[in-house]
Amino acid sequence: MSRRTSAVAAALAALVLPLVAACVPNDTSTPGASGTAGALTVTSTADACDLSATEADSGTVRFSVTNAGDDVTEFYLLGEDGLRVVAEVENVGPGLSRDLIAQLKPGTYYTSCKPGMVGDGIRATFTVHDSGAQVGPTGDTADQLAAAEESYVAYVKDQVGGLIAGTQAFADAYAAGDDETARSLYAGTRAHWERIEPVAESFGDLDPKLDLREADVEQGTPWTGWHLIEKDLWQPAADANGGVAYVPLTADQRAAAAADLVANTQQLVDEVNAPDFTFQAFQIANGAKELLDEVATGKVTGEEEIWSHTDLWDFQANVDGARVGYEVLADVVRAQDPDLADTLATRFEELDTLLAAQGSLDTGFTSYDKLTDAQVKQLAAAVDALSEPLSQLTATVTGA
Numbered sequence: 001m002s003r004r005t006s007a008v009a010a011a012l013a014a015l016v017l018p019l020v021a022a023c024v025p026n027d028t029s030t031p032g033a034s035g036t037a038g039a040l041t042v043t044s045t046a047d048a049c050d051l052s053a054t055e056a057d058s059g060t061v062r063f064s065v066t067n068a069g070d071d072v073t074e075f076y077l078l079g080e081d082g083l084r085v086v087a088e089v090e091n092v093g094p095g096l097s098r099d100l101i102a103q104l105k106p107g108t109y110y111t112s113c114k115p116g117m118v119g120d121g122i123r124a125t126f127t128v129h130d131s132g133a134q135v136g137p138t139g140d141t142a143d144q145l146a147a148a149e150e151s152y153v154a155y156v157k158d159q160v161g162g163l164i165a166g167t168q169a170f171a172d173a174y175a176a177g178d179d180e181t182a183r184s185l186y187a188g189t190r191a192h193w194e195r196i197e198p199v200a201e202s203f204g205d206l207d208p209k210l211d212l213r214e215a216d217v218e219q220g221t222p223w224t225g226w227h228l229i230e231k232d233l234w235q236p237a238a239d240a241n242g243g244v245a246y247v248p249l250t251a252d253q254r255a256a257a258a259a260d261l262v263a264n265t266q267q268l269v270d271e272v273n274a275p276d277f278t279f280q281a282f283q284i285a286n287g288a289k290e291l292l293d294e295v296a297t298g299k300v301t302g303e304e305e306i307w308s309h310t311d312l313w314d315f316q317a318n319v320d321g322a323r324v325g326y327e328v329l330a331d332v333v334r335a336q337d338p339d340l341a342d343t344l345a346t347r348f349e350e351l352d353t354l355l356a357a358q359g360s361l362d363t364g365f366t367s368y369d370k371l372t373d374a375q376v377k378q379l380a381a382a383v384d385a386l387s388e389p390l391s392q393l394t395a396t397v398t399g400a
Contacts, residue, residue: 039064039099042113044073044092049113049122057131058106060282060400065089066097071116077102077126078110083204087286090117091297101394103282106130118218141332145281145397148328152284153277155324156196160269163192167265171258174229177251183233187305187313190226191361194317195324197294198287199279203271209264213303224260232257234307281329285394288325291318292387300380302368312365315379316355322390323348329397336396340389347386354382 039062041052046069065075076088077100086109087102106128112121166189173181193200193211201207208216210225217223232249249257271277279287298304299315326333326344334341358375359365371379394400 042066042075042111043068044075044113044115044122045069046071046115047122049075049111049124051111051124051126054111054124055127055129056104058104058128059131059133060101060103060398061128062400063100063102064097065092065100067092067094069115070094074114074117074121075100076112076114076121077104078112078123080108080110082110082123085202085204087283088201088290090290091293099391099395101282101286101398101400103280103398104128117216141335144332145329148284148332149278149281151328152279152325153272155328156199156272156279159192159196160272163189164262164265164269166192168262171262174233175255175258177254179233182229183308186226186230186233186308187310187365188361190310191313191317191320193226194291194294194314195321197318197321198283198290199272200268201290202279202283203268206264206268206271210261210268213306215303224257225264226261229257229261230305231307236307281332282394282398284325285329285397288322288393289387289390291322291325292383292390294318295383296380296387300376300383302376305368309368309370310365311368312355312358313361316361316365319348319351319355322386326390326393329393333393333396336399337392340392340396343389344386344393347382347389351379351382351386354379 040056042063042065043050044065044067051063063075063077065073067073071094073092074088074090075092075098077086078084079086086104087100089098089100092098109126109128110123111126112123114121166185170182170185170189173179173185197207197211200210208225211227212223212225213227214223214231231246232254235246235248238245295315295318299311299318302309302311304314305311326348330341333344355365358371
């Protein structure tokens with residue numbers, strides 16, 4: 001049995017059991033889906049985002065994203081409003097390529113490359129024409145994935161409920177100057193956020209408002225969110241602050257930062273609880289991989305929680321969220337590729353075992369700056385071992 005927190009294990013049991021009972025033969029074919037025949041290529045450079053085509057037929061569409069620039073880049077597919085993130089790939093290093101798979105209905109979308117991972121990105125209109133075929137899987141698989149989506153949305157709603165309650169308590173303590181209580185609530189509350197961060201990222205600028213690190217703040221842009229407060233709670237010495245003495249936030253600034261945190265979190269809660277909120281199967285699968293990428297690019301490096309060193313709390317929460325994303329889709333995966341299902345189960349277990357050796361979300365983890373180089377390398381290797389098979393999840397679920 002996985003060494004996760006009891007709360008997460010209980011939530012998973014409630015979500016996954018209905019799907020186990022619904023295990024039936026699958027059909028992931030999507031006749032006429034243009035993207036299944038071959039990938040559209042995307043080439044990102046410092047000043048261009050070149051696509052091999054700016055239109056496609058509705059159905060399963062695969063984008064093969066190559067970074068031909070010198071900076072790390074991201075690629076987004078945005079909805080008609082230019083804000084909602086339909087699908088994304090992040091942290092594509094120079095010279096590397098990543099695939100992005102999406103199941104798209106007819107309509108107008110926008111593509112966006114973001115070299116350096118800053119700014120509004122290099123955007124262009126992308127048109128999806130009606131292929132005449134049903135978008136997504138058909139038959140029994142469609143029923144399974146609809147059940148998976150329903151279960152995942154229930155999980156997300158549960159997590160944002162815990163997030164807003166914890167955030168309010170944290171913000172109240174911080175605004176009141178009760179730093180000891182605020183520090184004690186910080187990592188545990190953020191776990192709710194870290195489990196569902198791909199969902200938050202789908203709502204435009206909510207993610208940067210809540211979770212932007214200081215190193216990623218563009219000049220002239222206000223810095224808000226968790227990490228602003230983190231820095232004030234774990235105040236750095238001058239040598240860790242660009243050589244200048246850290247100036248603590250005033251009482252008024254604390255109150256404003258706390259209020260912003262609660263207001264933006266409440267917006268996330270409202271979005272998730274809106275009657276029309278959904279998260280499609282391909283988004284769940286992509287999100288699971290994104291969470292592992294978050295671990296590899298932020299948690300393993302120790303850059304996410306640079307002042308509090310609570311990276312292992314985030315690490316565990318990201319892994320929890322990725323596992324939930326996989327497990328609600330697991331019946332389809334087992335039917336389509338049982339070897340992949342076995343590999344993923346094993347890799348998740350191995351990574352959880354390594355994390356359990358450092359603590360738990362219930363009892364606390366080792367401060368990340370206390371890990372040895374060997375321990376960090378071992379964790380990084382386990383993340384890499386899971387990341388490769390997890391990258392196959394979306395294609396397996398969508399039949400791409």
